[in-house]
Amino acid sequence: MKSTKLAAGLSGVLAAGMVAAGLLVGAGTGAAAQQVDVDKTLDFSCPFPLLGMQTLKTRIQATFTLPAAPGDPVKTSNFKTTATVPATSTVGLREVAAATLEGTADAAVNVATGGANLNIRLPGLAVAKTTIPESGPFAMAVTGSVPEFAPEPGPVSVTMKGYTAFVSPKKADGSYTGIGDIVSPCTLVPGQNPELLSFVAGGGGSTTVTTSPPPNGVKYGYAIKGKSNLKNLTGDVPIFGTIDAELVLATKQFTAALALNPTTANLTIMGFLPVVSKVEFENVGQTSGNIDATGVLRSASKVTIKLPQVSLFGFPISQSADCKTVAPSDIALQSAADFDVIAGGRLTGTYAIAALKGCGGFNDYISGFVAADGNKLDLTLTAK
Secondary structure, three states: OOHHHHHHHHHHHHHHHHHHHHHHHHOOOOOOOOOEEEEEHHHHEEEEEOEEEEEEEEEEEEEEEEOOOOOOEEEEEEEEEEEOOOOOHHHHHHHOOOOOOEEEEEEEEEEEEEOOOEEEEEEEEEEEEEEEOOOOOOOOEEEOOOOOOOOOOEEEEEEEEEEEEEEEEOOOOOOOOOOOEEEEEEEOOOOOOOEEEEEEEOOOOEEEEEEEOOOOOOEEEEEEEEEEOOOOOEOEEEEEEEEEEEEEEOOOOEEEEEEEEEEEEEEEOOEEEEEEEEEEEEEEOEEEEEEEOOOOOOEEEEEEEEEEEEOOOOOEOOOOOOOOOOOEEEEEEEEOOOOOOOEEEEEEEEEEOOOOOHHHHHHHHHHHHHHOEEEEEEEEEOOO
């Protein structure tokens, strides 16, 4: 039940984002058509049984075309709101045999115009039917109609308020689970700027628009799981770790702190000689990258690779903390289009491993098999 309420709260976050976006698009008049992009991430606090208050993050994006003349409608395009149900909630939902989630949401925003504050409620937004995976986080979305809004002349501000979500977890056959329908009210986490758009509406048809500036960066954290296939050796090197990134929304550039865990690789040389090697990774500087217009994420990292212990046929042939590459590897990774920065996704790439040093009497032998171009990486990032 606690996990279902978490999903319900998330649905409300999405709904609230859509409501605010819709009101923004109707919030001004202008002498010439003007497009305004809004990109805002806000945290919401939702009460859940046993878990207590949980914080949910959502990103609201939309392009608004303002009226070209007084009385013209405002149009919304490129609207997108995404959020993620965490993996712990997925486990709880699966425990009650829930296979899908769907429902509705009511949301509220405040419009300050003409010296008055208008609290506007939008009921009946649709929470899309969403398949619940066997494990891990999953994303949900909300759609619905949003009314136009004509402001009074003067300063206008649109801010987020709160929402209530009504979600039905259902089994694979479409029947209800034992917990029935869920109602979850959520509020903004204090200390945030909830303003999504502010502008001055002119009485003569001119409108000055000022969008709320984004923060220096939005922070995202992911768990890393994957593998690396070395060109000259048979077998995979298991890869685990974390990466904490800060994305500047205006430029789509990011920097990140990469932390790869020590691992053990069970490999073979020439297809039959068994080699077991401990592997460690040492970062050289921060990871950096960008997300392009098609949503493709590209990252660049520099990592020195260490082999503190290498065994052949179960016998150590190198046991030195100084056994490492003479130069760091440049690791370039890339996603498919429309990478989901909230949920995570798959990254792949190739990289070179430099020659080794400090590996004892078998240094050149070990280096001869390890050092190579064209090594492959296949990683999956999952939101923490």
